[in-house]
Amino acid sequence: MSEFPLAVVDRHAASVRRGSLPPGFGTIWSCVALDLVGFGIVLPILPLYAEDFGATPFVATALVATFSAAQLVFSPVWGRVSDRIGRKPVLVLSLAGTAVGSLITGLAGSLWVLFLGRLLDGVSGASVSVAQAAVADVAPPEQRAKLLGLLGAAFGLGFVAGPAIGGLAALGGPEIPFLLAALIAGVNAVAAWKRLPETHPSPGARRPAVDRVPWRRAGVAPLVVVAFVSLSAFSAFEGTFALFGERRLDLKLASTGGVFAVIGIALVIVQVRVLPAVLDRLGEGGTLRVGLVLNAFGLAVLAGVDSWALLVPALLLLVVGQGLVSPTLSSILAGKVDADRRGGVLGVQQAAGGLARVVGPMAGGFLFQEVGVPVPYVAGAALMALAALVALRPAVSAPAPSTP
Numbered sequence: 001m002s003e004f005p006l007a008v009v010d011r012h013a014a015s016v017r018r019g020s021l022p023p024g025f026g027t028i029w030s031c032v033a034l035d036l037v038g039f040g041i042v043l044p045i046l047p048l049y050a051e052d053f054g055a056t057p058f059v060a061t062a063l064v065a066t067f068s069a070a071q072l073v074f075s076p077v078w079g080r081v082s083d084r085i086g087r088k089p090v091l092v093l094s095l096a097g098t099a100v101g102s103l104i105t106g107l108a109g110s111l112w113v114l115f116l117g118r119l120l121d122g123v124s125g126a127s128v129s130v131a132q133a134a135v136a137d138v139a140p141p142e143q144r145a146k147l148l149g150l151l152g153a154a155f156g157l158g159f160v161a162g163p164a165i166g167g168l169a170a171l172g173g174p175e176i177p178f179l180l181a182a183l184i185a186g187v188n189a190v191a192a193w194k195r196l197p198e199t200h201p202s203p204g205a206r207r208p209a210v211d212r213v214p215w216r217r218a219g220v221a222p223l224v225v226v227a228f229v230s231l232s233a234f235s236a237f238e239g240t241f242a243l244f245g246e247r248r249l250d251l252k253l254a255s256t257g258g259v260f261a262v263i264g265i266a267l268v269i270v271q272v273r274v275l276p277a278v279l280d281r282l283g284e285g286g287t288l289r290v291g292l293v294l295n296a297f298g299l300a301v302l303a304g305v306d307s308w309a310l311l312v313p314a315l316l317l318l319v320v321g322q323g324l325v326s327p328t329l330s331s332i333l334a335g336k337v338d339a340d341r342r343g344g345v346l347g348v349q350q351a352a353g354g355l356a357r358v359v360g361p362m363a364g365g366f367l368f369q370e371v372g373v374p375v376p377y378v379a380g381a382a383l384m385a386l387a388a389l390v391a392l393r394p395a396v397s398a399p400a401p402s403t404p
Helices: 005-018 025-042 046-051 057-085 087-106 111-123 127-138 141-172 176-195 220-249 253-303 308-334 339-370 375-390
Strands: none
Touching: 025 087, 025 127, 025 141, 025 176, 046 057, 046 111, 046 220, 057 087, 057 111, 057 127, 057 220, 057 339, 087 111, 087 127, 087 176, 127 141, 127 308, 127 339, 141 176, 141 253, 141 308, 220 253, 220 308, 220 339, 220 375, 253 308, 253 375, 308 339, 339 375
């Protein structure tokens, strides 16, 4: 468990070369990892960057939410487009849009231009759900959750390298991290166009005339509810943590980036080492419920943090919990539908996540500013507990109904 995550990543890359992982998985993983490095550069810095333009805490968190508002509208669209024309062109377009959105953010001269940059980035932000669909295309059902966990480790790598790079880049000026994120996304788009395989089993194939809407199937609706409720709570934590750390622990921009880097290291370890063991023991449904409960405890502890001694266990609970929840939830959803519906249903999940990332940061920012610093985390703990109760429904982990 103490091994440095990049060594873990290297070993799994070697596994890909030996052929123990599905062909194409390594390229998909690398594409997402680079995308998340750019995202990790931006996320912890954005609220403080917005304050330089005169934004209040509520407006700063609304800026974070703008990205998710655009994802809410466009993720299902891009998911269904990827079911039609294939995963590769949608991923490349998403990366190119991220490059342009980050560039606008870095060159912004006013607050409304910041919102424009985040809006464009959100419109094109389909890379995660489409990459998940691509992994589900190539993964055997019994390996799907574990491979999505490895894909989720790319998030951890993004939070390791991204905030560290962003914190250093910010020493050259507050706009430099965003320009660097734009460069990374642009290079990644070119590399994906040249190297990324097409994984969809039948892109361009026409669907049957009778099309059962996949999210109406038994078990899909409660999973979407769990995704929305739990991510609302978690994104309120993400959107306010830089401000929380500044108020409670006097964390500055560089030290906040360092905290996110440590979170990323732990996420890599959880999703590469811990998740497979928990899945083998508890199955997908049990793993999802345990992760939600750990998140609830983590947010409850965070509400009382006034020292590093309390911050460390709070963040550890949150990292382990989220490391279990995110890939397992996506795997269960992907298993509920046929291959030619995966992009669409994972896009719906991403839309629910987009709505959560609108509601969560804005509600968190409002509670933080108007009610009290710990209130977003107390409310988040209650929401996580509610999501765990919804996940107790038998339909959540039941097999997908057969297609007529």
